[in-house]
Every structure is written in structure tokens, then in C-alpha cells.
Amino acid sequence: MSESFIKAAVVGHPVKHSKSPLIHGYWIEKYGLKGSYGAVDLAPEELESGIRRLVEEEGYSGFNLTVPHKEAGLRLCDEIDETARRIGAVNTLVVKGGKIRGMNTDSQGFLLNIEQNSPGFSFAGKTVLVLGAGGAAKAVIGGLRDRGAGRIILSNRTRDKAEALAAVTPGIEVVAWDGKENALSGVDLLVNTTTLGMTGQPPLEIDLEALPYTALVNDIVYAPLMTPLLQAAQARGNPVVTGIGMLLHQARPAFHAWFGVMPEVTKELEDMVLR
Ligand code: ATR
Numbered sequence: 001m002s003e004s005f006i007k008a009a010v011v012g013h014p015v016k017h018s019k020s021p022l023i024h025g026y027w028i029e030k031y032g033l034k035g036s037y038g039a040v041d042l043a044p045e046e047l048e049s050g051i052r053r054l055v056e057e058e059g060y061s062g063f064n065l066t067v068p069h070k071e072a073g074l075r076l077c078d079e080i081d082e083t084a085r086r087i088g089a090v091n092t093l094v095v096k097g098g099k100i101r102g103m104n105t106d107s108q109g110f111l112l113n114i115e116q117n118s119p120g121f122s123f124a125g126k127t128v129l130v131l132g133a134g135g136a137a138k139a140v141i142g143g144l145r146d147r148g149a150g151r152i153i154l155s156n157r158t159r160d161k162a163e164a165l166a167a168v169t170p171g172i173e174v175v176a177w178d179g180k181e182n183a184l185s186g187v188d189l190l191v192n193t194t195t196l197g198m199t200g201q202p203p204l205e206i207d208l209e210a211l212p213y214t215a216l217v218n219d220i221v222y223a224p225l226m227t228p229l230l231q232a233a234q235a236r237g238n239p240v241v242t243g244i245g246m247l248l249h250q251a252r253p254a255f256h257a258w259f260g261v262m263p264e265v266t267k268e269l270e271d272m273v274l275r
Helices: 020-030 044-056 072-076 082-087 106-117 135-146 159-168 228-235 244-259 267-274
Strands: 006-012 035-041 060-065 092-096 099-103 127-131 151-155 172-175 189-192 216-219
Touching (some): 006 020, 006 044, 006 244, 020 035, 020 244, 020 267, 044 060, 044 072, 060 244, 072 099, 082 106, 082 135, 092 244, 099 244, 106 135, 106 244, 127 135, 135 151, 135 159, 159 172, 216 228, 244 267
Parallel strands (some): 006 035, 006 060, 127 189, 189 216
Antiparallel strands (some): 060 092, 092 099
């Protein structure tokens, strides 16, 4: 563990809503480390110059990138780890010896959230319907492939984006957004990676009638915790996993990369973030 003061921050546009400062600040204090974790708003056109300034003039050595910088962030990296390269997006930057390494911990966050909150669920060979085709969907699909999911079905409002993702990811089937209900029968896991259902956004409109009652339903939206999708799924008896665990678990390897301590996700932390 380094004895020097370590400065890290989440960079987004907007960034005010981010829970990351709360999470990393909690861990810095809990583990008695010397460091800080802030939030910096950088517009897309100032991302590169802004990061350089934060590193060279302000001594930052770690960043999380959030919407809309996860894909553009690849260009800032001198090195990109295998997972981030495969996903095509970075959510974590580690600065060492003047070089920037890019990582993506979102896949791990997605997988650990499901594995921790739905013990016994195994991805291997399963049929998964993923809604959305943005940066979060890429990370979810990367995780599903790592765990050997059998069949991945993708549906997105803008079909071209789903097709583009399928073109670079073998074995993905694309279904029309308007016909996504037709893909529900036989699904073992349904994941919403769109922003629908988030506070201030319209709900995700989907008729779950054809979904098997045993299918697990996961929403990566965590505000509100019980999205309309999760409420509807729970009301008909489906097991559900909320999105908060993905946020907490994606933060762990990033914190480890900067501070040298693998922090714990606890109920106390979860309650604090949800308050
Ligand atoms: P992230 O990096 O968090 O995935 P993103 O790349 O902006 O964010 O992706 C947002 C996702 O939510 C996309 O799949 C988007 O669909 P489009 O590709 O058609 O834009 C989806 N989304 C956002 N608003 C939506 C809406 N009103 N109806 C359907 N899908 C929506």
C-alpha cells in the first residue's frame, strides 16, 4: 500500500448525481487511507485536456469515467486491459509513471451482483435477453460471455446499434424493440441496461406474460431501487436482483487498483448509498 496521498475522481458530464464519491470516500475512511475521491465535470471536448491537466498539474492518479466518456476514454490510454479492449469501453483509469492504463470493471460488477444476490444462479448455458445496446450493455454482454451464457438475445430501440454490437460479438441474436416480448419465452435471465425506469425517465414498457416464472430479472438502474420492471417481475413471482450491487461491485477493483486495498461491499455501505 502506498504511503503517499492518492487523488482520484469520477469524471462525467453531468457528474453531480454520481454516487462514486460517497462509495470511495467511505472506503478511504474505513481503511484509514491517505487520499481523496472527488467528482469532476468535463464536457466531451475537454475530456483529454482536462484529464492531462488533472494528472500533470493536480497530481491525480486515478479516475472513474462515467456517461458519456466510457468509449471516448479508450483514446486516453497508453495501455488497455484485455476486458476493456473486448468490451470497447473503459470505466477506470490508473495513472502510473506518467502512463495511463484503462480498465473496465463494469462486467465484474454485473456478474458479482447477480452471483452475490442470487446464490446458486449459474450463467453457463443460459438464455439471456439483454435490453439496450449502450456502454452498459457491452459490459453486461462481455460478462455473460465470460461466464459461458448459452444464448444472448439483444433488443434495442435503435436497432442499428444492436446489430453493430452483434456484428462484433459472435453468437448474439437481435430482436426488434417492438417485438421484444416474443423473445421472452425460454429466457432464464432478463437484464435491463437501458436508462428506462430511472428517476426522471419513462418506465420500461414490457409485457412480462410470456416470461417463465423462474426467470431472474435484473435492472442495472438503481434509482429507484425497485424500478417498475422489477416491481412487475416481483409481483408475478419472478426472482429479482436490483442494480445497486453492480454499482458497488464495479467500484471494488478500481479502488484496489488505486489504493492497494480490496474493499468490502457491506450492508452499511449499501444503506448509506441508498439514503
Ligand atoms: P450506458 O453507457 O449507460 O449504456 P448509453 O450508451 O447512453 O448509456 O445507452 C443508453 C441505452 O438506453 C441505449 O440502449 C438507449 O437506446 P438507443 O440506443 O435507442 O438510444 C436506451 N434508451 C434510452 N432512452 C430510451 C427510450 N426512451 N426508449 C428506449 N430505449 C432508450
